[in-house]
Amino acid sequence: xxxxxxxxxxxxxxxxxxxxxxxVKEHExxxxxxHESNVFETVNTSMTPLVRTHLSEKHYYSSANNNxxxxxxxxxxxxxxxLAVEAAVAIIINGIHYAVLMASPHQLEYLAVGxxxxxxxxxxxxxxxxxxxxxxxxxxxxxxxxxxxADLESEDVEAESLEQTLQQLQDYDIYIVELIxxxxxxxRIQAQKRQLAGRTGCGMCxxxxxxxxxxxLSSYAQDNVSNGxxxxxxxxxxxxxxxxxxxVDATQHTHQxxxxxxxxxTIHQQQLYLFEDVGRHNALDKLIGWQLRQKVDVDCVLxxxxxxxxxxxxxxxxxxxxxxxxxxxxxxxVRVAERYGLGLAGFLRNDRVTYYSGI
Numbered sequence: 025x026x027x028x029x030x031x032x033x034x035x036x037x038x039x040x041x042x043x044x045x046x047x048v049k050e051h052e053x054x055x056x057x058x059h060e061s062n063v064f065e066t067v068n069t070s071m072t073p074l075v076r077t078h079l080s081e082k083h084y085y086s087s088a089n090n091n092x093x094x095x096x097x098x099x100x101x102x103x104x105x106x107l108a109v110e111a112a113v114a115i116i117i118n119g120i121h122y123a124v125l126m127a128s129p130h131q132l133e134y135l136a137v138g139x140x141x142x143x144x145x146x147x148x149x150x151x152x153x154x155x156x157x158x159x160x161x162x163x164x165x166x167x168x169x170x171x172x173x174a175d176l177e178s179e180d181v182e183a184e185s186l187e188q189t190l191q192q193l194q195d196y197d198i199y200i201v202e203l204i205x206x207x208x209x210x211x212r213i214q215a216q217k218r219q220l221a222g223r224t225g226c227g228m229c230x231x232x233x234x235x236x237x238x239x240x241l242s243s244y245a246q247d248n249v250s251n252g253x254x255x256x257x258x259x260x261x262x263x264x265x266x267x268x269x270x271x272v273d274a275t276q277h278t279h280q281x282x283x284x285x286x287x288x289x290t291i292h293q294q295q296l297y298l299f300e301d302v303g304r305h306n307a308l309d310k311l312i313g314w315q316l317r318q319k320v321d322v323d324c325v326l327x328x329x330x331x332x333x334x335x336x337x338x339x340x341x342x343x344x345x346x347x348x349x350x351x352x353x354x355x356x357x358v359r360v361a362e363r364y365g366l367g368l369a370g371f372l373r374n375d376r377v378t379y380y381s382g383i
Contacts, residue, residue: 073109073129073197074108074109074128074129074130074278075106075107075108075109075278075281075282076106076107076109077104077105077106077107078104078105078107079102079103079104079105080102080103080104080105081100081101081102082100082101082102082103083098083099083100084098084099084101085097085098085099086099106281106282107282107284108128108278108281108282108284108285108302109128109129109197110126110127110128110197110302111126111127111128111129111196111197111198111199112124112125112126112196112197112198112199113125113126113127113129113132113135113199113201114198114199114200114201115136115139115201115203116200116201116202116203117140117145117203117205117213118203118204118205118210118213120213122213123139125139125303125306126302126303127301127302127303127306128278128285128300128301128302128303128306129159129197129199130300130301131299131310131313131314132157132199132201133155133157133313133317134299134309134310134311134313134314134317135201135301135306135309135310135313136152136155136201136203136313137149137152137312137313137316137317138308138309138310138311138312138313138314138316138338139306139309139313140152140203140205141309141312141313141316141341141342142309142312142337142338142341144212144239144341145205145209145212145213146205146209148316149313149316149317149319151205151206151208151209152203152204152205153204153205153206154203154204155201155202155203155204156201156202157199157200157201157202158199158200158202159197159198159199159200160193160198160199160200166190166193239337241337241340241341241360241364242364244340244341244343244364245340245363245364245365258323258345259346259367259379259382259383260323260324260346260348260367260369262376262377265324265326265348265369265372265377266372266374266375266377268289268291268296268324268326269326269350269372271289271291271296272287272289272296272298272326272328275289275296275298276298276300276328278300279300279328284302285300285301285302285307286300286301286302286303286304286307286327286328286329287299287300287301287307287326287327287328288304288307288308288310288311288325288326288327288328289311289325289326290311290315290322290323290324290325290326291322291323291324292320292322297311297314299311299314304327304328304329304330304332304335305332305334305335305338307327308325308327308335308338308339309338311325312338312341312342312344315342321343322344322345323345323346324344324345324346324347324348325339325344325346325347325348326348326349326350326372327347327348327349327350328349328350329349329350329351330349330351330352330353330354330370331347331349331351331352331353331354331357331368331370332353332354332357333354333356333357333360335347335349335357336353336357336360336361336366336368337360339366340360340361340364340366344366345366345367345382346366346367346368346369346382347361347366347367347368347369348368348369348370348372348377349369349370349371349372350370350371350372350373351370351371352370352371353368353370353380358380358381361380361381361382362381365382366381366382367379367381367382367383368380368381368382369382
């Protein structure tokens with residue numbers, strides 16, 4: 025076992041020497057005012073790697089070469105490349121291993137709240153009683169996760185099994201988000217208990233049953249009507265959307281470095297709030313989590329991606345009046361948006377936008 029620990033420590037040193045990391049302090053994630061008595065502020069001083077620089081080799085033809093010239097020389101540039109960190113985020117609710125999300129390891133408190141809301145496990149942020157985030161950084165932090173499986177095996181194969189598990193996990197950034205919900209929410213978990221492995225860009229992976237994947241959202245639409253909300257009657261103007269896109273383009277720093285993350289953004293009290301993630305559904309969950317935590321209403325959410333049915337479902341649940349994308353919506357997304365009164369627009373470019381519903 026000692027040899028295994030030494031080998032693992034050497035690998036950690038080698039990895040840190042091969043890559044450089046860009047860190048972001050958790051308390052710098054947004055510019056909202058601090059909350060002195062909020063359980064979410066417990067990890068504010070932690071440092072989170074969002075970007076790593078890896079060596080790369082670019083092969084290309086010079087634009088000066090004649091395309092018809094079969095003797096054109098391939099040029100090779102060796103240079104560092106900034107790549108987005110994609111972490112495995114394990115969600116544990118009241119001791120139940122509920123989901124594993126592949127996400128950017130930033131604003132994880134918002135991701136957790138938004139994810140629970142999108143799953144229908146909570147309706148308000150106060151239903152989350154406590155929480156804790158742990159980053160697995162060494163063999164000591166991995167030990168509790170591997171111990172359970174090791175206990176099921178004989179002593180003869182325990183060391184070999186542990187070594188194999190550690191080797192498998194070495195390629196990943198892993199975070200454990202442990203959540204404590206109130207008793208009513210715990211009953212919902214028991215009724216909806218399942219194992220979900222969410223992969224990047226595929227938020228529905230692992231969902232069993234069409235009823236869960238294609239839920240009835242009529243109660244949310246009825247709530248909007250009964251509350252007398254008139255937000256959906258106001259269509260965001262092209263000028264306002266173009267200004268919002270300009271702010272997003274200027275603020276999306278991780279995407280500028282890597283070209284590999286999506287963003288969900290909104291304007292609240294004339295200030296831009298932006299949430300980046302390698303998964304577009306995670307980015308929206310972070311925004312919804314922020315919305316619940318801050319107890320604010322938003323008029324419009326801008327996504328830097330296409331508009332899938334899942335994003336529409338999340339927006340309807342979050343009572344977001346308008347969802348706008350820089351790319352196209354799917355046909356199903358438009359049909360569901362029309363049914364439940366969600367305003368939907370896409371192809372927000374430098375001089376145009378296309379409205380699909382809510383007009």
